[in-house]
Amino acid sequence: VLQSASKLPSKILELMDGFRASKALFVASKLKIFDHLKDKGPMKAVDIASDVGTSVCGTERLLDACASLGLLEKTPQGYSNTDSANTYLTSDGKYSLHGYIIHSNDHLWPLFTNLESAVKEGSRQNHRAFGKKADDLFKDYYHSQEVKQRFMAAMHSIANLTARDVATAFDLSQFKSACDLGGCTGALAHELVQVYPNLKVTVFDLPEVIANTSYFQPSGQHTAPVTFVSGDFFKDNLPEVDLYILSRVLHDWSDEKVHVLLSKISAVCRPGCAILLAEMVLDDEKKNRSTALLQSLNMLVQTEGKERSGSEYQALLEQHGFTNVKIRVTGNLLDVILCVKA
Ligand code: SAM
Incomplete structure (x- = not known):
């Protein structure tokens, strides 16, 4: 029996897709697409792809997905940032979430890939996600300058958003x-x-x-x-x-x-x-x-x-x-x- 649209389990369908939407946001942030579009008029996918150094077909699909998620605006002239992208997704604003988004992609994503093991074992999964077992999590974060900077930028972005x-x-x-x-x-x-x-x-x-x-x-x-x-x-x-x-x-x-x-x-x-x-x-x-x-x-x-x-x-x-x-x-x-x- 076909379900009518009003009976579809929309919450579950949305959650099934949630990781795809997160990853689209993470990749657009990693490629600095929101920085690229800041203070610019609408740009065509082909020009964004050429500036960022990505494929036209892949970039166009990413931009369309971001527009459908309300992160970008799409008009016949091309793609531009929404106000919220200008405030929260560019990397340099006072309330930028860029640091936390990069941390989510590079650090939390591999950890959440091991959520099943975490639930079975009741413990942290840094060794599975990153191949080493430090005795405390901050040693994991501070062993390299790059990882430390990324973690600090992530903390900084949430702290700025919540401090007031x-x-x-x-x-x-x-x-x-x-x-x-x-x-x-x-x-x-x-x-x-x-x-x-x-x-x-x-x-x-x-x-x-x-x-x-x-x-x-x-x-x-x-x-x-x-x-x-x-x-x-x-x-x-x-x-x-x-x-x-x-x-x-x-x-x-x-x-x-x-x-x-x-x-x-x-x-x-x-x-x-x-x-x-x-x-x-x-x-x-x-x-x-x-x-x-x-x-x-x-x-x-x-x-x-x-x-x-x-x-x-x-x-x-x-x-x-x-x-x-x-x-x-x-x-x-x-x-x-x-x-x-x-
Ligand atoms: N308070 C900040 C905030 O809300 O954005 C940072 C929170 S972060 C989750 C935890 C902080 O505790 C990190 O800056 C970490 O370096 C610090 N920390 C962890 N272990 C510590 C220790 N033994 N002594 C002092 N600071 C420590």
Whole structure:
């Protein structure tokens, strides 16, 4: 019996195709097609192919697919960027997602190819995807300058997109000093000093990361400088500040390692000082937020960690003396949790 169009399982059909659409976006980004079309009038496929150095027949199909997905506009004059492509898909804008898209193609795609093994074994798949087994995921990322730069660019792009909502989810004006533990390129730190001009912000990250941060610093900024300190938050002394920030850090680690880190923070944290978490917070029943639940699969294929619900974060924090746990769902990719040392 033929299904009528209204009875087709459209959601399932869309999901079956989802990887094709992702890959079309990734390849167009890798070929820098959106950079190529920026600030230009419509271009014909044959001219784009000749400039980019690709086949005309392949390029035309890719461009048509991107236009059908709403990434490009197609008119009789040729292809041009949509407004959203100009803002998010070109590689140089403040809110560019290019870094995260390249990371998705080059790093997450091979990892997700091994999702079945990850589910069967309950563990990360870096050795299958990349042929080696490092003892922690950041050693995988930082063994080569190229992979490290790619990872940092990916973190930077999501941090730029979320920083304003993270910085303003709570009024942080009572804090005089903050340390962004695992703060990577300093994108959130720079947003914080803009929103709170009296806040002194230190970014604390592994030496390999700190050595690479200059590339990501904003030019012509008129706010207080951000300080960068290198160290290992599991082993080294932490700076003494009023506010410890952990953005997309706890989700990398098992509950055991989260306890180690929270107890170190608790040991240096004075009463009244606080922790600010930025994570994709799952709903308590773990059934409603597919972006966050898919991110938890992303954590499974590459880390020891997982995404957690608000109650799970609250329980972890309370065990280390952090109370008055408040959660703000921002509507952006990251939600924010603030708690205070009793
Ligand atoms: N906070 C940034 C953000 O939200 O964009 C980066 C998040 S990234 C998933 C985790 C960060 O933790 C990386 O910058 C990594 O280098 C840092 N990190 C991992 N292990 C660390 C350690 N032992 N000591 C200090 N930083 C560490």
